[in-house]
Amino acid sequence: MILRSRLARAAAVAALGVALASGVAGCSGSTGSSAHATTQSLDAQAFAARASEPGVVILDVRTPEEFATGHLPGAINIDVESGSFTDQVASLDKTATYAVYCRSGNRSAVAMDQMAGEGFTDLADLAGGITAWSQAGGAIVTN
Secondary structure (H helix, E strand, O other), X not given: OHHHHHHHHHHHHHHHHXXXXXXXXXXXXXXXXXXXXXXXXXXXXXXXXXXXXXXXXXXXXOOHHHXXXXXXXXOEEOOOOOXXXXXXXHOOOOOOEEEEEOOOOHHHHHHHHHHHHOOXXXXXXXXXXXXXXXXXXXXXXXX
């Protein structure tokens, strides 16, 4: 009876280990809060490569005033701190690929978490934000 109990416990532990390993492998490369979202933080060079891919939406989540002082070429602006952020991103294609940035990387991480929670599936932010972009020599426009 004791042996059977130990075997059952060992089997349960093994099953738990497999379940945990599968869950970890299934989320590999993902830092987001949604089980279906792929989120990542990219340095300026990798972010530039991603942003240049066809169909990628470049999303600046700073305030409109910050956006006006300079932004990445082709970026759209939706302020993550605005009360209408969730409503505004709801009109975007959740299956598109997004390159998200802010000034330093904090607000873009918040925006990606919110977007992942809303069902967006492919999100990356710019580590260090537009500050790192500028320091790396990335183009900034005002228009």
